[in-house]
Amino acid sequence: MSAPTHSLPEEFFPLVLVGLPGAGKTTVARELSRLVGGAGCDLDSEIKRRTRMTIPEIFRTRGEEGFRDIETETLHHALAVTRGVIALGGGALERRRNRDLLRGRVVIYLQVSPEQAAKRVAGEKGARPLLEREDASVEQVLLELFARRERYYTEVSTLSVRTDSLTPAEIAARCVDKLDDLSRSAEGRRIAASGMGATVRIRVGGEAPYRVSVGHGLASEVVSSLRPETRRVLLIHPEALREEAESLRASLSDARLSVISHTHPEGEGAKDIAVVASCWDALGRHHVTRRDAVVALGGGASTDMGGFVAATWMRGIDVVQVPTTTLGMVDAAVGGKTGINTPQGKNLVGAFYPPRAVIADLDYLRTLPLDEHRSGLAEVIKCGFLADPAIVRTVKAAPEACLDPTTAELADLVERAIRVKADVVTDDLKEAGRREHLNLGHTFAHAIEWAEDYRVRHGDAVAQGMVYAAHVARLAGIGPDNLVEETIGVLEAVGLPTSYRGSDADTLIGAMFSDKKVRSDRLRFVLLREWQRPDVVAIDDRDLLIEAARRVGVRA
């Protein structure tokens, strides 16, 4: 084997090629590994080697599903042992599980038109069973496959190369150019820094310590975080995450766990006693015991409710939190505050109940709607104001990158925000002191959410609440000179709301009296004495509170 002519960060390997049959993956894998080093691995050949059967034989004897099972197993193995280039079969990505295995890796999509692909595979009769149909020409079948699979190729790929008019050597050279560009980009540096799926682990201390894992493709960590005696898992998730839940369920089932999937209503509708009761019912019917576990997959509403279910079943069983929103990862899933709402207010029933582990798989954020992601940034910025000025600097310098959940900047923000929260919670799980600081903006935010019947996003309300708190501080003569302007400026940099007009001041002030920080009938607010120096201050002056509300936009 000749020496490679190009050096890429070690963490880029194995490179994975995907695309339609006829895209040239097998030949390009050989050419490309010659240029970048390592061996080329053709997954179909590997399957033949392992099974001692041809692909058409496997299809004939085990059917397509049987073939796909072998393919998944072989892919799993190849990703672990190959230091080179892996060419995937054209249909591998139709399986969610296989797409999940590729998350966080460098995947090159070799694009080919169905017409060109048909020309390339002509003369390979017998080798590609899926292309041979009596009712359609090879080109028609390729057109159908293209229509079905293109979105998957796009979903998993890090970069793409058009191949129609190129030879395999030219395609490989084009791949190398693009890989060089990638290694110089922020995304490439993130991949190199994270070791491609290398996972950051943040310890949360206290009486029941646990770890928060942040990374890519972490399904196996969910499994390994469970105690060895665990036999049954109640997998709680919203309907919107059915596919993700199916994939996680497959990983848990592979580990011989019995999985009970339980869906719940979207958003704040999950944090309701009737939903909790339906989970208790499922736990009871399936004989879930003290050594079993709840896995809560979803945003903060799912992890708050799922955590509460675990805290109360048999007086407490394990919960592994698997947050899928930005807000869930940086805040709700971390710290052991679990709970539900009552008609009188937000989070009024709950328990401090540390999870067994938190698995923050950044890949979930790829499907999160932008507005949900943005809302999570409010809690990230809160951590910046409370403790970490680097967060504020990044948001101001690169707001676009922060709004893109696939960037290195965002991964850094998630990690930083978790570290801020982990530090506080390690010290003060039960909110006897310092933990109250994490409530910056929340006194007003919870009042807005209640007044709006929870039809607003929590993070958006927190942004409005932080502006309110800044006005309260200024009116009380507390805080740095630029408190209000800077608070508004940083939040608006990422498009978060900084004013609120929906309700009236009396209603909101009334609702604030349900806040858990109230002592002896006095409202207490988290205010910033300086940047990164929060304090809890009782404010009795009703006129001040009304004026602060008016400054946010509320009618007096």
Ligand SMILES: NC(=O)c1ccc[n+]([C@@H]2O[C@H](COP(=O)([O-])OP(=O)(O)OC[C@H]3O[C@@H](n4cnc5c(N)ncnc54)[C@H](O)[C@@H]3O)[C@@H](O)[C@H]2O)c1
């Ligand atoms: N316990 C705590 O310390 C703590 C901290 C902060 C917030 N919270 C709570 O968290 C809740 C808000 O959490 P949230 O903002 O994550 O909202 P959420 O849980 O309501 O999720 C928002 C929406 O996004 C959907 N979704 C989740 N993940 C997705 C994904 N990957 N792709 C596509 N859609 C996805 C959900 O189904 C839901 O419809 C509030 O109830 C708040 O009180 C708790």
Ligand SMILES: O=C(O)C(=O)C[C@@H](O)[C@H](O)[C@H](O)COP(=O)(O)O
């Ligand atoms: O973890 C905490 O402590 C917080 O206050 C974090 C908040 O961001 C979060 O919204 C929390 O759920 C609020 O708790 P609550 O006790 O004020 O309902």
